Amino acid sequence: MEKSLEMEKDSRHQIEVKASALGGLGVFATTDIPRGTRVIAESALLEINADRTAKGIVRAFERLSSPQQRCYLELHEFASDTFKRAVENEMGQKWQEIPELHRKVLAISAANAFGNVFFLGSRINHSCIPNIHFAYNPMLEKETFHAIRDIAAQEELTITYIIGGNHTRSQRQAKLDEWGFLCTCPVCEDTEQGRKKEKKRAQMLELDQKLALNIANESWGKSLRLAQNLAAIQKSEGLLTRELSTTYQDAARLCMMLGDTRMALLWTEKELEVDRYCVGEDYPDYKRGLQVVARLRAVVEDSEPVDESIIQWFSQQSSHDERCIIM
Numbered sequence: 001m002e003k004s005l006e007m008e009k010d011s012r013h014q015i016e017v018k019a020s021a022l023g024g025l026g027v028f029a030t031t032d033i034p035r036g037t038r039v040i041a042e043s044a045l046l047e048i049n050a051d052r053t054a055k056g057i058v059r060a061f062e063r064l065s066s067p068q069q070r071c072y073l074e075l076h077e078f079a080s081d082t083f084k085r086a087v088e089n090e091m092g093q094k095w096q097e098i099p100e101l102h103r104k105v106l107a108i109s110a111a112n113a114f115g116n117v118f119f120l121g122s123r124i125n126h127s128c129i130p131n132i133h134f135a136y137n138p139m140l141e142k143e144t145f146h147a148i149r150d151i152a153a154q155e156e157l158t159i160t161y162i163i164g165g166n167h168t169r170s171q172r173q174a175k176l177d178e179w180g181f182l183c184t185c186p187v188c189e190d191t192e193q194g195r196k197k198e199k200k201r202a203q204m205l206e207l208d209q210k211l212a213l214n215i216a217n218e219s220w221g222k223s224l225r226l227a228q229n230l231a232a233i234q235k236s237e238g239l240l241t242r243e244l245s246t247t248y249q250d251a252a253r254l255c256m257m258l259g260d261t262r263m264a265l266l267w268t269e270k271e272l273e274v275d276r277y278c279v280g281e282d283y284p285d286y287k288r289g290l291q292v293v294a295r296l297r298a299v300v301e302d303s304e305p306v307d308e309s310i311i312q313w314f315s316q317q318s319s320h321d322e323r324c325i326i327m
């Protein structure tokens with residue numbers, strides 16, 4: 001598929017970088033941004049995915065042009081003790097003995113990398129209820145950042161730095177410590193509302209674990225009820241990332257296992273709708289998903305047989321294999 005100008009476009013003219021109440025700088029909407037908007041599509045400023053060692057990160061920095069290096073050095077820096085110890089072990093020298101510029105380069109990568117380091121994307125702060133979803137789009141060879149709900153002018157853009165929106169506050173904060181980020185989002189705040197929201201996270205974690213176990217035990221009917229409950233809470237709690245589409249995908253697959261093609265169609269449509277606003281229609285597999293929906297509709301409405309394309313779609317790696325079971 002060839003890249004078109006349309007695909008390359010983003011909406012960075014609708015955002016600005018300024019001081020954030022969450023600490024340091026953040027990215028803010030300057031106008032209302034509707035759900036599904038591709039706010040940013042950008043190439044990595046520092047590519048470190050291929051070599052994440054300290055030496056590899058410094059080498060990647062040294063390959064940048066002078067203007068790129070200046071941009072990079074403007075980013076926030078933070079190195080946790082764990083990160084420093086790992087660097088010391090690799091380099092065979094104490095953190096303080098490492099040249100100052102290299103320490104800065106490494107501390108910036110530690111504070112900003114999710115995969116790679118991005119000039120704009122890395123300035124977006126974390127929330128446990130993000131309004132932006134980011135994903136690498138191999139068709140564009142760019143990281144994309146989409147609005148997953150309507151964002152009002154002046155609102156801060158947020159992403160989640162961690163996998164596992166279902167995890168409890170202490171589990172989330174332990175991971176966020178790596179970025180030196182203390183989360184005070186509406187789920188983490190120590191208020192009655194925060195505690196209520198945190199209770200919902202605990203429920204989601206329990207449902208998620210039960211779902212994984214029941215799928216492993218091939219209890220399809222029970223698994224379906226668990227997936228439905230999980231999706232309902234994820235949606236009502238505003239967790240609109242691809243974790244929600246993963247749950248929809250589970251529900252659709254379970255309906256197919258139970259022979260309920262009509263419901264499998266409905267859940268697949270929901271899954272694709274979340275994918276559409278999270279990653280965009282040019283994301284690999286999105287079009288294939290649309291074709292599967294059309295085929296499923298033909299099965300439901302015209303009593304056509306279930307064909308190979310449908311079977312293949314539902315036999316792709318099951319998402320529950322990736323679910324994290326914390327016992």
Ligand SMILES: [Zn+2]
Pocket residue numbers: 127128129183184185186187188
């Ligand atoms: Zn939080």
